[in-house]
Amino acid sequence: MVAKDALEVSTPRTGLWLVGLVVVALGGGFLAGWVHRHGELESEAAAALARARAAADEEKRAARVVEVETVLARALDDAFAWRLRRRHDSFLGRVLARAAGVDDASDPAQRGDEVLDEAIERLEARVAGLPPLPALAGALDDWIALEHAQLHADGARKLTALANAVDPDPRRLELRALLGRASAGRLRELADAADVRRDPAPTLALLVKALAAVGLADVAVRFGGRAAAEHPDDYALRIACADLLAERGPAQRAAARREYVAALALRPASARAWTHLGWLLTGRSEDSDAALATLEAATRRVPFHAAPIYVRGLALARASHESEAYLVLLQALAADPRCAPAQAALGDLLIGRDAYDPRPIATPRDLPPMDEQGWRDQLERAKEACEQSLRLFDTPEGRGGLATVLRAQGDVAGSLALLEEGVRRHPADATLRGQFAAVLLAAGRRGDALAQWREAIRLDEWNAVAADACARELANGADPRLRRPGQAVEHAQRACEVDPEDAAPHRTLGIALYRSGEFGRCILELELASRIAREGTALDFCFLAMAKQQLGEADVAREYFRQAESLGDAPDAEFVRTRDEAAELLGLMRSGK
Amino acid sequence: MSRPGRFALALLFAGGGAAVGFLEGRALADGRLAPKGWFAGERERPAKAPAPDLAPVVPRISASLRELFAALAEVDFPSAGGDPVEWRTALVALARLSASHGFATDFASDDAMLARCVALGAPVEVAAFLDLWSEVAERAGNAVVRDAATRIAARLDGDPVRSRVRAALLARDRGRVLEVVGDVDAADLDAATAALLGAALLRTDAADDALAQWRAGALEHPDDPVLHLLLAWRLEDAAEPSPAAAEEARGHVAAAAALLPESEALRARAAASNR
Numbered sequence: 001m002v003a004k005d006a007l008e009v010s011t012p013r014t015g016l017w018l019v020g021l022v023v024v025a026l027g028g029g030f031l032a033g034w035v036h037r038h039g040e041l042e043s044e045a046a047a048a049l050a051r052a053r054a055a056a057d058e059e060k061r062a063a064r065v066v067e068v069e070t071v072l073a074r075a076l077d078d079a080f081a082w083r084l085r086r087r088h089d090s091f092l093g094r095v096l097a098r099a100a101g102v103d104d105a106s107d108p109a110q111r112g113d114e115v116l117d118e119a120i121e122r123l124e125a126r127v128a129g130l131p132p133l134p135a136l137a138g139a140l141d142d143w144i145a146l147e148h149a150q151l152h153a154d155g156a157r158k159l160t161a162l163a164n165a166v167d168p169d170p171r172r173l174e175l176r177a178l179l180g181r182a183s184a185g186r187l188r189e190l191a192d193a194a195d196v197r198r199d200p201a202p203t204l205a206l207l208v209k210a211l212a213a214v215g216l217a218d219v220a221v222r223f224g225g226r227a228a229a230e231h232p233d234d235y236a237l238r239i240a241c242a243d244l245l246a247e248r249g250p251a252q253r254a255a256a257r258r259e260y261v262a263a264l265a266l267r268p269a270s271a272r273a274w275t276h277l278g279w280l281l282t283g284r285s286e287d288s289d290a291a292l293a294t295l296e297a298a299t300r301r302v303p304f305h306a307a308p309i310y311v312r313g314l315a316l317a318r319a320s321h322e323s324e325a326y327l328v329l330l331q332a333l334a335a336d337p338r339c340a341p342a343q344a345a346l347g348d349l350l351i352g353r354d355a356y357d358p359r360p361i362a363t364p365r366d367l368p369p370m371d372e373q374g375w376r377d378q379l380e381r382a383k384e385a386c387e388q389s390l391r392l393f394d395t396p397e398g399r400g401g402l403a404t405v406l407r408a409q410g411d412v413a414g415s416l417a418l419l420e421e422g423v424r425r426h427p428a429d430a431t432l433r434g435q436f437a438a439v440l441l442a443a444g445r446r447g448d449a450l451a452q453w454r455e456a457i458r459l460d461e462w463n464a465v466a467a468d469a470c471a472r473e474l475a476n477g478a479d480p481r482l483r484r485p486g487q488a489v490e491h492a493q494r495a496c497e498v499d500p501e502d503a504a505p506h507r508t509l510g511i512a513l514y515r516s517g518e519f520g521r522c523i524l525e526l527e528l529a530s531r532i533a534r535e536g537t538a539l540d541f542c543f544l545a546m547a548k549q550q551l552g553e554a555d556v557a558r559e560y561f562r563q564a565e566s567l568g569d570a571p572d573a574e575f576v577r578t579r580d581e582a583a584e585l586l587g588l589m590r591s592g593k
Numbered sequence: 594m595s596r597p598g599r600f601a602l603a604l605l606f607a608g609g610g611a612a613v614g615f616l617e618g619r620a621l622a623d624g625r626l627a628p629k630g631w632f633a634g635e636r637e638r639p640a641k642a643p644a645p646d647l648a649p650v651v652p653r654i655s656a657s658l659r660e661l662f663a664a665l666a667e668v669d670f671p672s673a674g675g676d677p678v679e680w681r682t683a684l685v686a687l688a689r690l691s692a693s694h695g696f697a698t699d700f701a702s703d704d705a706m707l708a709r710c711v712a713l714g715a716p717v718e719v720a721a722f723l724d725l726w727s728e729v730a731e732r733a734g735n736a737v738v739r740d741a742a743t744r745i746a747a748r749l750d751g752d753p754v755r756s757r758v759r760a761a762l763l764a765r766d767r768g769r770v771l772e773v774v775g776d777v778d779a780a781d782l783d784a785a786t787a788a789l790l791g792a793a794l795l796r797t798d799a800a801d802d803a804l805a806q807w808r809a810g811a812l813e814h815p816d817d818p819v820l821h822l823l824l825a826w827r828l829e830d831a832a833e834p835s836p837a838a839a840e841e842a843r844g845h846v847a848a849a850a851a852l853l854p855e856s857e858a859l860r861a862r863a864a865a866s867n868r
Contacts, residue, residue: 014599021603022610029611033618229864232847233854255867258844264815265848297812300780 061130068127069135074270075099076139077239081275081307082341083146085431085460091340091395093155096143101126116155120162127166134202137167138236141176141206145213148179150428156180167202175206184214191219196227201234208240220244221252228259238263239273246280249462250497256280271305274298278308282315282356285501291315299331306336313342314356317349325349340389344397347385350378353404355397358431359465360438363408379405394425396432407439415439423452430459434466446479457491464498467491468505475512476574485515503533511543519547538567542578546585554586561586659855661694661722666822666849667858672830673732673795680733687729691722698726700741707745720750721785721819727762728792754786758793767797774802779809784817791823803827811845821849843867 079099082092093112097119127133140163147156160176178187187210196204204227211220224241231237242259245252260277264270278298281291295312302308309332316325326349332342348355363375383405389398399422407415419436426432437452453470456463468491475488489512495505510525526544530536536544541564548557561582571579668686671679691698696713700706710719723746730738740763747759754777761769770793779787787810795803804827811820828834828842843866850856850863 018603018606022606025607025610026614029614030618031614032611033615034621035618036615037619225867229860229867231854232850232860232863233852238851254840254843257840258847258867261815261844262847262851265818265821265851266816268814268816293808293812297780300813 064126065130065133068130068133072100072123072126073133073135073139074267076136076143078271078302078305078307080139080142081272081305083243084275084279084307084311085396085429091393092146094393113152113154117158120158123162124165127162130166132168133166134169135236137163137172138202138205140166141179141209142240144176144179145209148182148213153180169203171199171203172206175203175210179210179213182214184216187211187214188216188219191216191223194223194227196223196230201227201231201237204231205234205237205240208237208244212244217244217248221248228262232262233266235263235266235270238266239270242273243276246276247462250284250500253280253284269302271298271302271307274302275305275307275311278311278315282311282318284499288315288319292319299328304335306332306339306342309335310339310342310345313345313349317345318354318356322349338392340393340395341397343389343392344386344395344401347382347389347401347405348397350382350385351405351408353401355401357465358400358404358435360435361404361408376409379409383409396422396426396429399426400432400435403435403439407442412439412443416443428459430456430463430466433459434463434469437466438469441473446473446477446482449473450482457494461494462498464495464502464505467495467498468508471495471505471512472508475508475515476578478573478577483515485512488512489516501532503529506532507537507540510540514543514547514550519550522547523551536563536567538564538571538575539578540564541567542575542582546582549582549585557586558588561588661691661696662718662818663853663856663859664690664694665725666853666856666862670729670826671732673800673827675732677732677734680729681735684726684729684733684735684738687726696722700738700745703741703745703748706741707748710745710749716749717752717785720746720755721788723749724759724789724792728796731796750785752783752786754782755789758786758789762793762796770794770797771799774806779806780813782810782813784810784814784820787811787814788817788819788823795827800827811848815848816852818849818852821845821852825849 076096076099079092079095082095093116097115100119101122102115102118127136140159144156144159144163147153147159157180160180163176164173175187175190178190187207191207191211194204194207204223208220208224208227211217211223221241221244224237224244228234228237228241238259242256242263245256245259248256257277257280260273260280263273264277267273274294275298278291278295281287281294292312292315295308295315298308299312309328313325313329313332316322316328326346329342329346329349332339333346336342345355348358351361353359353361383402386398386402386405389395390402392398399418403415403418403422406412406418416436416439419432419439422432423429423436433452433456437449437456440446440449440452450470450473453466453473456466457470460466471488471491474482474484474491477483489509492505492509492512496502496509499505506525506529510522510529513519513522513525523544526536526540526547530540541560545557545560545564548554548560564579564582668683668690670683688698697709698706710716710723713719723742727739727742727746730736730742743759743762747756747763750756754773757773758770761767761773770790774790774794777786777790782790787806791803791806791810794800794806804824807820807824807827811817811824814820822845825842825845828838828845831838834842843863846859846862846866850859853859
């Protein structure tokens with residue numbers, strides 16, 4: 001109706017006008033709609049671009065998290081493979097820095113704290129802006145505990161700050177703080193309150209490390225066992241328990257081995273688990289074959305890590321496969337040309353020094369001139385190898401090796417000076433202290449030697465060489481005023497526990513028991529030492545003679561004494577002293593006396 | 594019509610035109626007005642899939658199969674030289690366990706059984722499980738199941754070394770088993786082959802060689818639970834295992850428990866050995 005009216009009233013011009021208006025309106029509307037939609041599309045595109053950028057950033061972050069949690073955390077864990085001897089610190093800081101990406105960390109010219117600072121800076125740069133990284137923090141916790149053990153408060157503080165930044169879990173923050181304060185009471189409370197079934201494995205692993213670090217090792221062992229039973233598939237927990245048990249001496253050796261096997265099952269490419277298991281097995285003569293098989297598999301599994309190759313070299317040397325050991329140590333140097341311990345082990349190998357368990361070497365006696373020249377050449381080659389090792393890095397191994405060579409070459413003063421400096425630089429290395437004590441004794445400084453041995457035993461209660469040497473000096477030292485038979489028995493028993501298949505500590509225990517008046521047990525131990533060594537020494541027979549005499553078996557005593565004299569062709573001072581004592585006890589006059 | 598009326602009408606037309614134009618403009622910008630069906634044979638573009646999240650890790654074996662492996666630790670296998678009656682009990686337990694994990698075993702028809710095994714996926718693992726069936730059946734005195742399981746495993750898993758071992762087992766040819774052992778380096782074998790070769794050696798009464806084979810396998814593949822379980826079983830097998838063997842067995846139980854944390858039986862065994 002309206003349209004009809006409109007048509008009626010409109011003239012052709014009006015109609016045209018209306019049509020034009022509609023067309024213009026349509027066109028204008030179309031244009032406005034097009035532009036409006038394009039505006040929306042543009043903003044949608046911008047939003048989509050922003051979302052895509054955010055997703056790409058997130059993806060990159062996720063990739064970085066994976067890289068840090070797997071590659072970096074594992075590299076730090078693998079670097080811990082070098083923690084072989086207790087308190088073997090000097091080389092470890094450099095290894096940590098190299099794992100963190102500091103390429104020139106092995107430069108001996110750089111100070112240890114500077115290297116650590118650089119390593120922490122690198123680590124901070126790699127974790128900046130990332131979400132919590134519990135695996136990395138777990139790896140760092142080991143290094144924090146080590147820094148605390150070495151009384152490097154500054155390094156520990158910086159590493160703790162980094163670990164706290166990447167893992168801000170409140171309970172773990174508290175545990176890290178307690179680690180620094182050595183709060184045994186609070187840690188014990190936390191262990192009692194912990195729910196091993198519900199608490200996360202990283203927290204339990206840190207609690208185990210903290211308990212061990214503050215000296216509650218037995219509590220840590222028990223707690224770790226319960227935690228591992230509830231979280232059997234957590235590598236960090238299993239390896240922490242394994243390392244803890246390995247340091248608890250022979251009684252826990254089997255349990256430590258079990259934990260290492262479990263850790264390897266969970267992470268077959270763990271250089272740390274392979275190396276520490278190999279090191280553990282190498283420590284006992286009867287596990288020698290298992291050690292070699294394990295370390296061969298290790299070098300196939302982790303062929304580019306020097307630590308298992310180095311330990312394999314030591315195991316081969318211990319098993320008297322010297323040529324193969326030499327080649328394997330060269331392989332360790334090929335894997336890491338700055339591997340100073342492997343270079344030092346080459347020197348040790350040349351002079352027959354047991355790098356795993358270094359004892360004073362015996363200089364061959366009465367060699368024909370050709371062989372004597374050969375021995376001198378060998379000493380020179382060993383000296384060169386040890387000096388090269390010290391040029392790579394100042395390690396207790398390099399110093400110990402060079403000091404041994406110098407002593408064998410007759411330079412006792414040079415050896416003493418080298419070891420004195422070594423002990424100053426590596427005050428926490430029990431092995432080096434033990435060696436220093438032996439040279440002090442050779443120089444006639446008996447009191448100082450005993451002090452060093454006692455410190456070595458305090459640093460590492462399972463250092464069998466130091467315990468044996470200290471016990472021998474306390475039982476049969478040249479100065480009777482310094483003898484302490486009761487302490488000698490204690491130290492000798494500890495040394496026997498470490499490797500029951502080693503004759504030397506049983507011999508020492510026999511001597512210490514004689515001095516304590518326990519003649520029956522003395523005889524049993526000396527006979528055991530002879531059985532293990534497949535022959536008795538002149539010193540064994542002297543003490544057997546005296547023990548038998550004390551028990552009233554004079555005829556048997558004389559027979560033992562006769563055997564001692566027949567074996568004592570190249571008598572050392574200890575034998576001469578003891579032989580004279582035995583002769584006096586037996587009422588025999590020594591010829592020429 | 595009055596002038597205001599005309600003006601209103603014009604506005605109405607203009608407004609309607611503008612609205613229609615606006616909607617068409619948007620539709621064109623969206624591509625909704627794109628001609629469709631004008632071009633014969635034009636292919637539809639697939640809808641763009643949303644970007645996937647981080648690629649999920651696909652487990653190599655299915656959850657039920659993995660549970661089955663974990664549950665194997667709960668079967669109380671008798672000693673190697675045990676009474677066949679005890680082994681028959683173990684065979685029944687194995688059958689029940691398999692059925693309860695969706696792996697119904699019926700060795701009446703090789704083809705039907707093979708089809709079921711193929712459907713499970715993870716042929717190497719399933720073949721290893723069939724090898725276990727074969728071992729249990731051998732000790733239970735059930736030659737039909739023993740050979741059927743080995744035959745199906747051989748068809749399922751084409752690995753050349755394992756095929757040789759299975760052929761030797763089917764032929765009951767000790768010499769051929771030893772020949773395979775001589776031809777391969779234990780360090781180069783994968784875990785499944787090491788397990789099978791050790792089992793074959795055990796069947797040929799070379800118990801020490803079997804143990805050595807499994808030990809070498811476990812060293813090379815410390816993350817294989819089957820080898821750890823076999824070693825634990827064998828080392829604990831003696832009436833009075835030596836302390837060293839018992840200790841070694843405990844280590845393997847610990848490793849197996851670490852690898853199969855879902856097995857309560859293994860956890861209990863590991864916890865008992867720690868006490």
